[in-house]
Amino acid sequence: xxxxxxxxxxxxxxxxxxxxxxxxxxxxxxxxxxxxxxxxxxxxxxxxxxxxxxxxxxxxxxxxxxxxxxxxxxxxxxxxxxxxxxxxxxxxxxxxxxxxxxxxxxxxxxxxxxxxxxxxxxxxxxxxxxxxxxxxxxxxxxxxxxxxxxxxxxxxxxxxxxxxxxxxxxxxxxxxxxxxxxxxxxxxxxxxxxxxxxxxxxxxxxxxxxxxxxxxxxxxxxxxxxxxxxxxxxxxxxxxxxxxxxxxxxxxxxxxxxxxxxxxxxxxxxxxxxxxxxxxxxxxxxxxxxxxxxxxxxxxxxxxxxxxxxxxxxxxxxxxxxxxxxxxxxxxxxxxxxxxxxxxxxxxxxxxxxxxxxxxxxxxxxxxxxxxxxxxxxxxxxxxxxxxxxxxxxxx
Numbered sequence: 001x002x003x004x005x006x007x008x009x010x011x012x013x014x015x016x017x018x019x020x021x022x023x024x025x026x027x028x029x030x031x032x033x034x035x036x037x038x039x040x041x042x043x044x045x046x047x048x049x050x051x052x053x054x055x056x057x058x059x060x061x062x063x064x065x066x067x068x069x070x071x072x073x074x075x076x077x078x079x080x081x082x083x084x085x086x087x088x089x090x091x092x093x094x095x096x097x098x099x100x101x102x103x104x105x106x107x108x109x110x111x112x113x114x115x116x117x118x119x120x121x122x123x124x125x126x127x128x129x130x131x132x133x134x135x136x137x138x139x140x141x142x143x144x145x146x147x148x149x150x151x152x153x154x155x156x157x158x159x160x161x162x163x164x165x166x167x168x169x170x171x172x173x174x175x176x177x178x179x180x181x182x183x184x185x186x187x188x189x190x191x192x193x194x195x196x197x198x199x200x201x202x203x204x205x206x207x208x209x210x211x212x213x214x215x216x217x218x219x220x221x222x223x224x225x226x227x228x229x230x231x232x233x234x235x236x237x238x239x240x241x242x243x244x245x246x247x248x249x250x251x252x253x254x255x256x257x258x259x260x261x262x263x264x265x266x267x268x269x270x271x272x273x274x275x276x277x278x279x280x281x282x283x284x285x286x287x288x289x290x291x292x293x294x295x296x297x298x299x300x301x302x303x304x305x306x307x308x309x310x311x312x313x314x315x316x317x318x319x320x321x322x323x324x325x326x327x328x329x330x331x332x333x334x335x336x337x338x339x340x341x342x343x344x345x346x347x348x349x350x351x352x353x354x355x356x357x358x359x360x361x362x363x364x365x366x367x368x369x370x371x372x373x374x375x376x377x378x379x380x381x382x383x384x385x386x387x388x389x390x391x392x393x394x395x396x
Contacts, residue, residue, distance in 0.1 A: 047395035050329050052346075052363045052383075055089035055390045062384040064111035064127075064177075064320070065374045069119060074149075075384065076126065078108030084152055089390060097147055097154030102131040102140040105170025111372075113177040113185075115146075115213065123213070124149045127175040127187065130159075132166040141166035142173045142189055146213070160215030163204045164229065167192045172257075176243035176320070181250045184218045185211050186233065186268070188240035188254055195277040198236050201228035206276060208233045208240070208254065208268045222271030236274035236304060242321035242338055243268075249354075253308075255318035255338050258282035260289060262298075263315050264307035265338070267354065275304030281312050289313040309349070309356040316343025320372030320383070328379025328394060339370035339383060346370050346383060346393075366391075 061078040068074060071087030074095065080103060082095040101109050107129030115123035123146045130143035141163035147154035172190030179185055191198040191206030198206025201224055209231040212218050217230055224232060242255030252268045262282020266274055279296035287293035290313065300306045311318075319339040324332045336349040336356075345361035363370075368385035376382050381393035 049396060050332070050381075050393050051396045052366065052391040052393045055392055057085050057089050057092050057390055059083065059085075059092070059384065059388040059390060061108070061386060062388060062390070063109065063371055064113075065372050065382060065384060066112045066114050066124075067374065067376055067382075068114070068149075071377060073382070074112050074114075074124065075390075076109045076112045078110070079103055080109050082109065082112070082126070082154070085390070089392070093152050095149070095152045095154060097157055098126065099128055099143070099145050099157060099159075100131065102129045102170070104129075104140075106173060107140060107170050110142075110173060110175040111177045113179060116179050116183045122149045123147065124154060125160075125177050125185065125213075127173075127177055129170075129173050129175075130162065130166075136166045139166035139168050140170070141192070142175050142187075144177065144185075144187055144215075160213075161187060161209070161211060161231075163189055163192075165203060165205075167194060167205070169193050172239040174237070174240045174256075176241065176254075178243045178245050178252060180210070180245065180252070182218075182220075183213065184220075185213055186243065186252050187211070188237070188243050188256075188268075190239040190241075191237065191276065198238065198276045199273075199278065201225055201232060201235065204229055204232070206237045207235045208237065208252070220270075224271065233270055234268045234272045234274065236272075236276050236278075237268075238276040238280075240268075241317075241319045244321040244323055244336070247323050247325050247334075253321065253323075253336070255321050257317050258310070258315055259295070260285050260287065261310075261312040261315055262294070263311040263318050265309050265318070265336075265349070265356065266305065266307050269305070272305045273303075274307075275300045279304055281307070281310045282315065283313075308354065309359065311343075314342075316345070316347070317341035318343075318347070319370065320374070322373045322375050322381065324375055324381065326375055326379030329381075337373050337381060339373050341369040341371070341386070344369055346373060346381075363391075363393075 064076040073085040082098040111127040132139040144161040147157040174188040174190035210233040240256040259282040262280040283293035338347040345364040350358040373383040
């Protein structure tokens with residue numbers, strides 16, 4: 001029996017085992033004895049294990065996903081275009097009105113999120129690498145803008161946040177957008193490959209910020225030292241390219257790139273410091289890989305927050321994240337899914353409360369850099385890859 005079938009048989013239990021897995025005399029149809037009651041009909045076939053099916057639509061370096069109420073999808077393309085993909089994934093239409101972006105390196109049009117009250121207030125939020133002007137010409141920084149979606153056009157685009165300061169270079173924008181239960185907006189921000197600014201509270205590099213939907217400051221942000229930049233929620237982050245709200249606790253979980261190894265999953269809590277660049281379970285680039293080269297010794301506690309889990313000694317470059325809460329794949333309920341770029345897989349993290357008890361790389365056979373993953377309204381998982389492919393994950 002192959003491994004996949006064995007797992008299915010284990011899930012079915014004894015009764016299903018006899019019908020679906022070849023038990024009871026090699027699968028021959030039983031014949032009733034004269035006068036005996038007719039045998040009960042065979043149960044319906046059980047759905048097979050989840051598979052990832054490539055969809056017809058082709059995209060250009062997709063980065064973020066958000067499903068609209070009609071079932072269609074907004075997809076950001078790092079090269080600057082926002083598109084609307086039909087619910088059946090067979091066609092795409094351009095959406096006008098997206099902001100101008102700096103597409104150098106890791107930059108471009110990045111994440112997308114819908115307003116929590118989208119049905120009555122159809123705002124779309126976009127994060128992107130904003131080119132500098134004037135005294136900041138030649139530099140860039142993560143920015144967030146919002147606009148109302150009218151048909152296939154964004155109208156009234158307004159910038160509600162700008163990372164400060166803009167810097168040279170073209171990496172580590174971070175840039176995931178997640179709404180909390182109170183409808184405030186979390187923005188994850190990379191340290192732009194600068195390192196030390198992640199510990200500087202006068203800057204927003206290497207931070208998570210929390211704002212109102214119009215960019216103003218909410219109540220409930222942590223009280224930090226005098227001179228701290230308004231809006232800061234947590235700091236000491238390197239390049240948090242994944243974020244998702246826990247469906248039970250409502251806390252923000254983030255995934256961030258380590259250097260050479262040391263990728264992390266953390267819960268971003270108010271006023272917490274996650275240690276970069278002072279500690280990491282990864283090593284500086286060029287160092288021989290091993291425990292001895294871990295930055296700051298690796299261990300975060302007690303000065304900094306320990307990650308929930310790490311990837312060592314090799315980085316997988318975690319990207320978009322989603323908790324699974326659907327009924328379509330019941331065996332995955334409550335688990336965390338994390339795309340990965342260097343790792344070229346969709347990671348399934350089994351949780352017990354806040355503890356990661358197991359990690360499994362799924363769909364590595366695709367050979368794709370998985371950029372973002374979301375749960376669809378019908379309970380499927382949908383993910384996009386850097387090569388422009390879109391996949392739907394559902395039982396076979």
